[in-house]
Amino acid sequence: MQRFLNDPDDIVDETVAGFVRAHSDLVRLDPENARVVVSQFAPKEGRVGIVTGGGSGHEPAFIGYTGKNMVDAVAVGELFSSPTAKSFQDAIKAADGGAGVAVLYGNYAGDNMNVKMAAKKAKKDGIEVATVVANDDVCSAPADEREKRRGVAGEILMWKIGGAKAATGASLEEVIAAAQKAIDNCRSVGVGLGPCTLPAVGHPNFQIEPGKMEVGIGHHGEPGTRVEDLKTANEVADDMTEIVLDDHNLPEGTEVAVLISGLGATPINELYVLYDRVAAQIEARGLKVYKALVGNYFTSLEMVGASLTIMALDDELKPLLDAETACPGF
Amino acid sequence: MQRFLNDPDDIVDETVAGFVRAHSDLVRLDPENARVVVSQFAPKEGRVGIVTGGGSGHEPAFIGYTGKNMVDAVAVGELFSSPTAKSFQDAIKAADGGAGVAVLYGNYAGDNMNVKMAAKKAKKDGIEVATVVANDDVCSAPADEREKRRGVAGEILMWKIGGAKAATGASLEEVIAAAQKAIDNCRSVGVGLGPCTLPAVGHPNFQIEPGKMEVGIGHHGEPGTRVEDLKTANEVADDMTEIVLDDHNLPEGTEVAVLISGLGATPINELYVLYDRVAAQIEARGLKVYKALVGNYFTSLEMVGASLTIMALDDELKPLLDAETACPGF
Numbered sequence: 038m039q040r041f042l043n044d045p046d047d048i049v050d051e052t053v054a055g056f057v058r059a060h061s062d063l064v065r066l067d068p069e070n071a072r073v074v075v076s077q078f079a080p081k082e083g084r085v086g087i088v089t090g091g092g093s094g095h096e097p098a099f100i101g102y103t104g105k106n107m108v109d110a111v112a113v114g115e116l117f118s119s120p121t122a123k124s125f126q127d128a129i130k131a132a133d134g135g136a137g138v139a140v141l142y143g144n145y146a147g148d149n150m151n152v153k154m155a156a157k158k159a160k161k162d163g164i165e166v167a168t169v170v171a172n173d174d175v176c177s178a179p180a181d182e183r184e185k186r187r188g189v190a191g192e193i194l195m196w197k198i199g200g201a202k203a204a205t206g207a208s209l210e211e212v213i214a215a216a217q218k219a220i221d222n223c224r225s226v227g228v229g230l231g232p233c234t235l236p237a238v239g240h241p242n243f244q245i246e247p248g249k250m251e252v253g254i255g256h257h258g259e260p261g262t263r264v265e266d267l268k269t270a271n272e273v274a275d276d277m278t279e280i281v282l283d284d285h286n287l288p289e290g291t292e293v294a295v296l297i298s299g300l301g302a303t304p305i306n307e308l309y310v311l312y313d314r315v316a317a318q319i320e321a322r323g324l325k326v327y328k329a330l331v332g333n334y335f336t337s338l339e340m341v342g343a344s345l346t347i348m349a350l351d352d353e354l355k356p357l358l359d360a361e362t363a364c365p366g367f
Numbered sequence: 368m369q370r371f372l373n374d375p376d377d378i379v380d381e382t383v384a385g386f387v388r389a390h391s392d393l394v395r396l397d398p399e400n401a402r403v404v405v406s407q408f409a410p411k412e413g414r415v416g417i418v419t420g421g422g423s424g425h426e427p428a429f430i431g432y433t434g435k436n437m438v439d440a441v442a443v444g445e446l447f448s449s450p451t452a453k454s455f456q457d458a459i460k461a462a463d464g465g466a467g468v469a470v471l472y473g474n475y476a477g478d479n480m481n482v483k484m485a486a487k488k489a490k491k492d493g494i495e496v497a498t499v500v501a502n503d504d505v506c507s508a509p510a511d512e513r514e515k516r517r518g519v520a521g522e523i524l525m526w527k528i529g530g531a532k533a534a535t536g537a538s539l540e541e542v543i544a545a546a547q548k549a550i551d552n553c554r555s556v557g558v559g560l561g562p563c564t565l566p567a568v569g570h571p572n573f574q575i576e577p578g579k580m581e582v583g584i585g586h587h588g589e590p591g592t593r594v595e596d597l598k599t600a601n602e603v604a605d606d607m608t609e610i611v612l613d614d615h616n617l618p619e620g621t622e623v624a625v626l627i628s629g630l631g632a633t634p635i636n637e638l639y640v641l642y643d644r645v646a647a648q649i650e651a652r653g654l655k656v657y658k659a660l661v662g663n664y665f666t667s668l669e670m671v672g673a674s675l676t677i678m679a680l681d682d683e684l685k686p687l688l689d690a691e692t693a694c695p696g697f
Contacts, residue, residue, distance in 0.1 A: 058642065
């Protein structure tokens with residue numbers, strides 16, 4: 038894989054600089070912390086602030102979801118690494134409009150630790166902070182240990198719901214409840230067909246042999262639940278839908294949102310090929326697709342593959358999902 | 368490159384099926400031609416219809432730009448191949464709201480031939496048709512033979528301007544003039560770092576050796592103007608900006624729109640690294656970035672690389688560029 042690269046050590050700073058420059062109508066850099074991207078609409082006086090953060094290399098996640106009625110501030114980490122506690126703390130400060138801050142982030146050891154430290158310090162500064170930890174990745178732990186599961190592309194839907202709820206003027210408790218419901222209602226699975234390389238490392242930190250695929254792979258190449266022969270797109274779509282829906286166990290008639298994200302190097306047309314089959318399988322189970330998102334929403338550098346997220350909807354979540362949003366990634 | 372694939376012969380049908388299913392709020396399939404995607408808002412009674420078309424494999428182009436105040440109907444070709452004259456004709460029919468149809472397409476032999484045939488037949492059916500041929504790709508022919516240049520990502524800005532102009536109730540002549548100005552004001556260049564493979568062929572139809580890059584490469588791997596050692600991202604950005612702006616020759620103070628599109632497999636963070644440098648170079652020349660678009664807007668399957676498009680703006684184009692649009696790709 039050849040790439041557009043200067044010094045590998047500068048890639049995150051350069052990415053953030055280009056991002057903020059390109060989308061200055063929606064986002065800005067925190068004047069005190071170059072690893073914090075802030076919405077131009079933040080802080081929202083008297084509204085709950087929404088914060089997230091995570092490693093770089095997943096663009097448009099995380100920074101791309103900063104904007105209007107979405108995430109107010111993002112803590113930016115190195116490639117595939119957690120942001121610092123200080124960056125989370127500064128993001129909380131930047132998002133604080135006086136009604137508390139909801140930190141909605143993914144279940145990774147570094148993020149957990151740093152968010153906890155940041156929340157503690159923010160509380161000392163008089164900012165009310167509450168958190169939701171995303172754990173939508175079905176294959177990363179069994180159903181009865183859901184608290185061990187990682188957060189993946191379902192986080193985008195959690196931010197969408199949380200941001201929309203905050204925009205209604207809801208309390209911190211209500212925003213947290215909506216975001217928690219959003220991620221509780223999400224299940225995701227990833228399938229990897231090819232690895233990615235951290236530029237500073239120079240070789241992939243995991244392998245997928247030609248002719249094979251890895252089902253349940255994580256966003257940083259974390260091992261999946263099985264490596265098997267590469268199947269047809271329809272068979273893969275069937276497997277992904279089955280993994281997600283068997284874990285989900287939704288009553289017939291449930292309306293769902295479906296998000297298929299490419300992992301970086303998979304052509305967009307293939308995502309639509311997958312979607313067509315996934316949607317057919319969802320409908321065959323008596324469920325109804327209310328909204329679909331197909332594209333590169335949560336990537337892993339140039340990993341080849343895709344993730345499927347299905348979120349069960351209800352009368353609270355549907356209007357929040359439909360609410361107006363303006364951010365670069367959505 | 369491993370991929371999500373059923374029978375290679377079905378890939379376009381499956382892509383279109385998945386696309387229409389995912390975005391049924393914005394688009395639908397023409398009931399008479401499964402290779403024509405139509406906006407849910409078309410035909411617009413008393414408004415000029417906007418039609419385009421081209422080969423598949425460039426998603427979200429072309430189908431992704433179908434929607435509200437954008438393209439009304441798209442003729443869909445096989446991978447990297449022109450749609451048929453019949454599909455262009457059916458697209459014209461679907462887009463016709465009684466005020467004429469503007470076909471805004473790229474300068475490729477097959478498209479030229481098929482659009483001409485389609486326009487002739489549509490005129491026989493009583494539909495007024497006029498065309499604009501995009502030729503923004505600087506490296507595909509010298510400046511004094513601009514009519515030979517290919518159309519690339521500048522087409523997206525042409526559709527945006529044409530669609531917005533049509534929405535104002537402008538005449539066919541006025542829509543054509545605006546779209547022609549849009550593409551006349553665009554210059555683009557592509558740089559390839561890695562090839563792509565047509566699934567039915569199974570191997571790349573062109574090569575880029577490791578350590579090399581191809582400057583001026585076309586959207587189907589058409590040869591560029593030079594193959595050279597892979598440079599740093601900043602050097603590539605400098606070269607791209609120079610190629611585009613030297614050809615453009617814009618007066619100081621000109622406001623521009625900048626579009627950086629990944630070609631398929633390039634990670635999105637690298638596009639922002641390029642953008643940061645490109646924008647700095649544009650500003651160093653005394654120009655001003657009015658709007659920036661960075662992402663996978665016009666791809667070539669899993670080609671590695673990026674394209675840069677710069678469009679000069681004026682008081683007519685700016686509000687049209689800013690006008691409300693709803694389509695899956697934008």
